[in-house]
Amino acid sequence: MLDQVFFVGLLASAFRFAAPLMFAALGETVAQRAGVLNVGLEGIMLVGAFLAVLGAWWTGSPWGGLLLAMLGGAAMAGLHAFLSITLRADQIISGIAMIVLGLGISGYGFRLTLGAMSPAPTIPAFAPLKLWGLAKLPIVGPILFGQHLLVYLALIIAVALHVFLYRTRWGLDLRAVGEMPAAADAAGISVQAARYSSVIFGGAMAAMGGAYLSTAQLSGFVENMVSGRGFIAIACVVFGRWSPIGAVAAALFFGAAEAAQVRLQTLNPDIPYQFFVMMPYLLAVIFLIFLARRSRMPAALGVPFMPPR
Amino acid sequence: MNALVNLLGRSVYAGPALAGFGALFFIGLVITVAGFDPIAALSALLSQSLGSVNGISEVLVRTIPLTLTGLGITVAFRARMFNVGGDGQIIFGAIAFVGCGLLFPTLTGWLLLPLAVIAGILGGAVWGGIAGILRARYNASEIIVTIMLTYVAFQGLAWAIRGPLQESSGIFPRSEAIPEAIKLGLLLDGSRLHWGLFIALGATVAVTLALRYTSFGYRLDAIGESPLAARYGGIGDRATVILSLAVSGGLAGLAGAVEIAGVHGRLHDAFAEGTGITAIAVALLARLNPIFVPLSAAMFAVLSVGVGGLQRQLGIPFPLVHIIEGIVILAFLVATRLQRDAVEG
Numbered sequence: 031m032l033d034q035v036f037f038v039g040l041l042a043s044a045f046r047f048a049a050p051l052m053f054a055a056l057g058e059t060v061a062q063r064a065g066v067l068n069v070g071l072e073g074i075m076l077v078g079a080f081l082a083v084l085g086a087w088w089t090g091s092p093w094g095g096l097l098l099a100m101l102g103g104a105a106m107a108g109l110h111a112f113l114s115i116t117l118r119a120d121q122i123i124s125g126i127a128m129i130v131l132g133l134g135i136s137g138y139g140f141r142l143t144l145g146a147m148s149p150a151p152t153i154p155a156f157a158p159l160k161l162w163g164l165a166k167l168p169i170v171g172p173i174l175f176g177q178h179l180l181v182y183l184a185l186i187i188a189v190a191l192h193v194f195l196y197r198t199r200w201g202l203d204l205r206a207v208g209e210m211p212a213a214a215d216a217a218g219i220s221v222q223a224a225r226y227s228s229v230i231f232g233g234a235m236a237a238m239g240g241a242y243l244s245t246a247q248l249s250g251f252v253e254n255m256v257s258g259r260g261f262i263a264i265a266c267v268v269f270g271r272w273s274p275i276g277a278v279a280a281a282l283f284f285g286a287a288e289a290a291q292v293r294l295q296t297l298n299p300d301i302p303y304q305f306f307v308m309m310p311y312l313l314a315v316i317f318l319i320f321l322a323r324r325s326r327m328p329a330a331l332g333v334p335f336m337p338p339r
Numbered sequence: 340m341n342a343l344v345n346l347l348g349r350s351v352y353a354g355p356a357l358a359g360f361g362a363l364f365f366i367g368l369v370i371t372v373a374g375f376d377p378i379a380a381l382s383a384l385l386s387q388s389l390g391s392v393n394g395i396s397e398v399l400v401r402t403i404p405l406t407l408t409g410l411g412i413t414v415a416f417r418a419r420m421f422n423v424g425g426d427g428q429i430i431f432g433a434i435a436f437v438g439c440g441l442l443f444p445t446l447t448g449w450l451l452l453p454l455a456v457i458a459g460i461l462g463g464a465v466w467g468g469i470a471g472i473l474r475a476r477y478n479a480s481e482i483i484v485t486i487m488l489t490y491v492a493f494q495g496l497a498w499a500i501r502g503p504l505q506e507s508s509g510i511f512p513r514s515e516a517i518p519e520a521i522k523l524g525l526l527l528d529g530s531r532l533h534w535g536l537f538i539a540l541g542a543t544v545a546v547t548l549a550l551r552y553t554s555f556g557y558r559l560d561a562i563g564e565s566p567l568a569a570r571y572g573g574i575g576d577r578a579t580v581i582l583s584l585a586v587s588g589g590l591a592g593l594a595g596a597v598e599i600a601g602v603h604g605r606l607h608d609a610f611a612e613g614t615g616i617t618a619i620a621v622a623l624l625a626r627l628n629p630i631f632v633p634l635s636a637a638m639f640a641v642l643s644v645g646v647g648g649l650q651r652q653l654g655i656p657f658p659l660v661h662i663i664e665g666i667v668i669l670a671f672l673v674a675t676r677l678q679r680d681a682v683e684g
Contacts, residue, residue, distance in 0.1 A: 069421075069482055073665075109669075119672040122421055122482070123623065127672070129423070130616055131665030137658025142373050145656075253658070261486045268480070302502055304494035311487040318479035 040289050045181050046247060048278075048285025050075070050239035050256075052184040054263035055270065055277040056191060057235025061107075063195065063272055064228035065208035065330040068110055069125030071236045072260025073132020074103045078240025080136035083153050083251040084143060092156045092245045096180075099241035100234040106132065107233020111226045118334035129260075137253045144251065155249035156180060178246045180238070184278070187235075191274040204228060208328035211335040221335045236260065258311060265314045268325055287313050353681065358674035362666045369662055375655055387648025388641045394648075396530035400602065401640035402633065404429070404594040404614050406539040409621035409632045410546045411467075411590030415481075416619075416627055417550065418562040418583040420474065424485025425591045425615020427492035428463040432592025433599045434499055435462025437606045440517045441504070448520030455521045456596050463592015464585045466492065471584030475577035481584060489615070500606050513607035523601040533601030539633065542590065546629040559583055591615065613661075617643070620664040623671045639664070 054071050061068055068074075078099040085098030110128055114121040144151060156178050195201040206214040207224040215221050239259070244251045262284055269283075270276025287310045295306045367377040388394045408425045415422035422428075436459035443451055466488055473479040497512070499505075504514040523533040550556035558579040598611050621639050625631035642660055649655040 113669070113672055117673065117676045119676050122419075123668065123672055126421070126423065126619060127665050127668035130620065130661050130668060133616070134658045134661030134663070134665055138369070138373070138656045138662055141656035141658065258486060258490050261483050264480070265483050302498045304498040308491045308494045311490040315473070315479070315484055315487050318483060319473060319477045322479045323477050 036293070040286065040293060042176060043289040043292075044282060044286035045177050046285070047288040048281040049178070049181045049184050050242045050247070050259055051263050051266055051281035051284055052188065052278050053239035053242060054236040054260060055266035055281050056184070056188055056274055057232035057239075058264060058267045059270065059272055059274055059277045060191065060195075060204070060235075061228045061232035062267055062331055063208045063328055064204050064225045065211060065328055065333065065335070066111070066114055066225050066229050067121045067125065067332045068107065068128070068229060068232055068236075069122055069264060070106070070110060070128025070132065070260075071232075071239075071263050072256055072258070073129040073135075074106050074233050074236040075240035075243070075256040075260045075263075076132040076136040076254070077106060078103045078237025079244035079255055080140050080240075080251050081237070082241030082245045084139070086154045086245055087144060087151055090154055092154050095154075095245050096238065096241045099237040103233040103235070103237020103240070104230045105233075107230045107236070108226075110233070111229040114334065115222055115225050115229070118336065121332050121334075133254065136251070140251050140253065150250075153245065153249045156246040178242070180242050180246050188274045188278045195274065205328075208330055211330050211333075215335070215337060221337065225335075236263070239263065262310065262314050265318060268327075269317055269321055271325055272328060284310055284313070353677070355674040355678065357677065358670035361673070362670040365666050366663050369659065369666075370655065373655065375653060380649060380653060380655060383649055383652050384642075384645035387652065388645035392527075393530060394644060396527055396532040397644045398637065398640045399536055400531050400533070401643050402637045403533075403535045403539045403601070404598050404611050405618055405621050405636035405639055406633045407542055407594035407597065408591045408614050408618035409625065409636050410542055410629055411463075411587040411594075412615075412618045412622035413625065413627050413629050413632060414546065414550070414559065414590065415467075415583050415587035416563075416622055417556075418559040418579065420471070420562075420580060420583050420587070421482045422467060422470070422485050422584060422587045423482055423615070423619065424467070424470065424487075424489040424492075425618050426612065427485065427489030427615070428466045428588040428591035429595035429598070429611055429614055430489075430492040430496050431466040431588075432459040432463035432595030433606060433610070434496060434504070434595075435459050435592065436521075436596035436599055437504065437514055437517055440521045441515055444518045446520075448518075451518065452521045452600075456593065456600075459596025460589045460593045463595060464589035467588015467591065468581060468585035470588075471581035474584070475580040485584075496606070497608065500608065504606060506605075511607075514605045516605045517599065521600055522604060523597065531602055535597040535601040538593070538597055539636075542593065543629055543633050546590070546632075550629055555579070555582065591618075616661070617664055620667050623668055626671070 054075060058068060058071060081102040082095035082099040086092045086095030088094060106128055110124050113119045113124040158176055158178050195205065203214065203219045204224050207219060207221050211221045240256060243255055266277050266280035266284065269280035291306045291309045295303045370377045370380050388398050408429065412422060412425060436455050439455040439458035440451065469488065470481045470484040473484050474481045500512045500514055506513055506515045523535050526532045526534060526536065558576055562576055562579055599606065603610050617639055621632060621635045625635040642663060646657055646660045650657045
């Protein structure tokens with residue numbers, strides 16, 4: 031009985047911990063499918079986390095915060111898109127700039143606004159749904175029906191993206207842009223437009239992941255609170271083999287690892303807790319060892335495209 | 340874009356100059372938007388950092404780890420191996436240095452100091468080298484691995500100073516003070532400036548010569564310039580890939596060892612935090628040329644010490660430093676692009 035309670039709790043919180051990774055990894059999957067690498071997710075998630083709290087406080091609703099976060103994430107990704115698509119600058123270095131900028135903007139902005147207020151203002155946050163009492167069902171209840179609305183939103187977006195990428199003309203075009211941009215261009219597809227929209231979409235999604243951290247998982251912003259999730263999300267794209275469903279599965283795996291880590295800490299007070307905190311990070315490395323070699327990335331990933339004149 | 344290039348008269352210096360002014364403009368904007376006077380901020384920044392002997396010595400103290408780690412970043416980035424985990428390598432270098440020092444307290448100084456410093460270099464080299472091996476053998480992204488290992492290192496340090504390396508009184512989360520024999524002496528009484536400055540300058544000379552005159556330097560650039568496909572396919576010069584990240588980590592490890600030996604005297608939480616990230620901006624501003632790294636490091640040290648003063652004096656939040664670093668990296672990208680256009684016509 032205890033085991034059942036344990037595993038139900040574990041799975042339920044696996045979704046909770048996975049959600050920010052899902053958003054960021056889904057967005058990055060689309061961007062990479064179009065051929066643009068954004069290693070700056072960490073910075074965009076941080077800005078999203080900060081803007082979500084700021085927007086929620088301004089508008090009095092976590093939805094206002096989510097919207098502001100998405101706009102901010104889209105703006106940062108737009109800058110990355112301009113540098114890597116229009117200027118054809120080094121995408122990795124541009125992404126590193128986003129990491130550093132995001133760290134700065136979120137910390138600077140927070141300390142100038144909410145961080146300077148005393149007493150600290152209460153931030154309106156998302157509450158978990160209680161779907162028609164279904165959350166009370168044994169076992170499946172808390173797992174399937176007791177999550178934050180944003181968790182369901184992430185899952186819906188994943189399915190929608192799957193349909194979009196593999197079942198629509200636009201999705202086919204987008205994949206062509208990431209595999210053979212020259213051929214796509216010759217077929218009349220605007221490579222630059224497809225890439226811009228994918229990267230900006232990816233930025234808005236990463237920011238939603240950040241917003242989830244600060245207005246659903248917690249209610250408040252802490253400097254550097256993303257703590258490596260932006261990079262784990264990139265790893266999820268690789269583990270998910272550049273497919274939306276795969277990215278969600280990988281995110282769930284890391285969500286479960288995080289949930290297990292927290293529980294194992296309390297169950298094993300004799301073992302220094304730092305070893306449990308390390309676990310998800312080490313798992314990401316171990317999985318890269320086993321999976322990176324076999325994965326096939328989009329052929330034109332990271333390669334700028336110059337339209338023929 | 341093309342009009343802009345023509346306007347600049349295709350001079351190779353116009354691009355960087357434009358990027359520099361653009362960067363200054365945006366930095367001013369960030370300060371103004373927050374409601375501060377940018378001119379007052381700039382003058383306060385300079386007076387806090389360069390306006391007194393104490394300020395200048397603090398700048399030099401900060402220049403030391405930034406130079407060493409910046410050299411490490413330069414080595415890795417030359418091969419387009421993006422080491423973003425400098426902080427983890429610094430921590431491992433520091434742990435190895437302190438561990439070695441506390442393990443053999445009876446050894447004489449002239450023997451123990453080099454031994455402990457080598458341990459520090461090796462600690463960082465192992466931490467960076469792991470990422471190199473995983474990249475070379477399994478094609479695992481060094482960006483993700485170096486960052487993940489940095490988070491592991493943070494936890495490792497937190498455990499070490501509350502566990503095996505904690506001071507015997509067991510009150511604070513910090514190690515025992517290191518033996519006097521492995522502390523670096525002060526260069527200037529009444530300041531914190533220590534002999535590590537010469538270690539940083541020596542390392543600069545060594546890295547510059549190594550990159551210019553050895554086959555290692557040549558092979559680094561060969562990897563850096565090889566087509567993306569070859570690199571990601573895992574073909575090519577595996578030994579150099581591993582070595583580039585090991586050397587990069589070793590220099591960061593040296594920075595950690597020197598920081599403990601010269602400034603802190605023992606391990607504790609959060610020493611030299613964020614150095615690995617700032618070092619990326621340092622290396623890029625130096626345009627990945629090791630000889631310019633100390634100068635670039637000194638500029639970021641002025642920034643760091645100066646903004647620390649701004650925070651105390653005007654209340655401008657310290658994370659401004661990271662915004663400026665980000666803008667500098669973007670300026671580097673734009674400058675490189677404009678220069679390329681000017682050269683290619």
